Amino acid sequence: MSHSKILILDFGSQVTQLIARRVREAHVYCEIHPCDVSDDFVRNFGADGIILSGSHASVYEEETDKAPQAAFELGIPVLGICYGMQTMAQQLGGKVEAGHKREFGYAQVRARGHSALFRDIQDATNAEGHGLIDVWMSHGDKVTELPGGFKVIASNDTTPIAAMADEDRKFYAVQFHPEVTHTKQGQAMLERFVLEICSAKPDWVMGDYIAEAVANIKAQVGNEEVILGLSGGVDSSVAAALIHRAIGDQLTCVFVDHGLLRLNEGDMVMEMFAGRLHANVIRVDASEQFMGKLAGVSDPEAKRKIIGGEFVEVFKAEAAKLKASGAGHKGATFLAQGTIYPDVIESGGAKSKKAVTIKSHHNVGGLPEQLGLKLLEPLRDLFKDEVRELGVALGLPRDMVYRHPFPGPGLGVRILGEVKAEFALLLQRADAIFIEELRNTVDEKSGKTWYDLTSQAFTVFLPVKSVGVMGDGRTYDYVVALRAVVTSDFMTAHWAELPYSLLGKVSNRIINEVRGINRVVYDISGKPPATIEWE
């Protein structure tokens, strides 16, 4: 089945992924590709429209990225955002200069000249009755001369050409970022571009997608066998359910207990999959192996790489065992993973080489090659909320599908510095108390539990000791930090405004019930500048 699709060319902005999120929210399929793809790639992609992302670079530097010229020659609409606008201007004969004033954060622009992009989009009016739009800016450079055929469609004092368009060719460009939620009507603008200007069909709907995905899996796998890394998290669980629907017993799930799981998680996962869904699940206790390799290591990136490496080792061993076991098994030729689109993008898979790596996620990368297995990643194109929609459509319990995400390295990145088994035990218990209270406390206003009102919540173990007093005695024990965030895409996040009474109760319970912890703090950092996990 062929869908409408939008091609997003990435120049390395940290928020390119949000452009894709917004387009998908409009139920239009899109893909992000590096800006230096070939002209042929662009011609053959079959896009209904193209969006050019922002970048940290400046177009007037000596060596800068340009959009493939084909993007402007196919007769399809193009939207340039920030750097994307600047390179569009320069490539089409306009001029870009370094500004004297940087604009970073909230700004207002005045829409001008009745463009299709801004029609009826307005947040306020100025004294003369002109429509104003609230936007989010992040730039130092600006377009100072329009390319031929273009007109100004928005401006403000700092940036007289804040948006421009050549409506005959359907080229549009904005200096601000419609993809971030701070641009209040950003979604409306992107929908306008995608649905109206590009005439893309909103045909990307998860319920309909199951049949397509099942058919693809069947075609790809044939009568071969698949093993899948099952974590009990949302992504791998939905992947397992989807693949199970497609090929049944040709699927074997491998659940690795690395000793850094949440309290009782191992049993729960087994109960769910082997017990309820009747899928083949092998549980591997590899905690000694992981903990041994992590001993003495405290650098976060080094820890992540070790954990990633050990996952590979365990999978190799299990794949070999499966082959050897006979038991009706021919041996797996495919490895399935719950990799989702943000994993691909954040690991640099679809990002231009110029973006900075913030964290190495453990799951994407050389795995199947080392295993001699082919890769099966049926969720690779989906964002988290699409995966959840798919999970519900597949009939997985809501509880499981709406669980907070849990990173593959698990408590390994929530115990700061060196990972020790004794720290993991303390952290598991403290974290279980926090989660239990979040699940049990209902917010009166919304009627929802605080677990559902937060996107991710967990406890972090700090390997520092502080002095306390308990039962008239002195304590000298460890500190844990509670972390709870609200986010829709995990790219940016706000710390959750949990009620003081809830925080108080959690703190009391942890200090009373978990001997070894005598202080609890609450993390009130947003992302950015902090990240969600502490490592």
Ligand SMILES: Nc1ncnc2c1ncn2[C@@H]1O[C@H](COP(=O)(O)OP(=O)(O)OP(=O)(O)O)[C@@H](O)[C@H]1O
């Ligand atoms: N303990 C584990 N055992 C086996 N595979 C794992 C384990 N932890 C992670 N993986 C593999 O790594 C992939 C990526 O982990 P990730 O945390 O991103 O996804 P998830 O656990 O499926 O979902 P969620 O993001 O909701 O936690 C998983 O889909 C799974 O294939």
Ligand SMILES: O=c1[nH]c(=O)c2[nH+]cn([C@@H]3O[C@H](COP(=O)(O)O)[C@@H](O)[C@H]3O)c2[nH]1
């Ligand atoms: O499967 C995973 N493997 C990893 O290595 C990993 N690192 C971070 N995360 C999760 O990603 C989201 C964003 O986290 P950060 O703000 O800490 O980068 C949050 O949801 C994190 O829990 C990971 N998930």
Ligand SMILES: NC(=O)CC[C@H](N)C(=O)O
């Ligand atoms: N966010 C961006 O795309 C910035 C583009 C360019 N570096 C500027 O400062 O204007």
Ligand SMILES: [Mg+2]
């Ligand atoms: Mg997980």
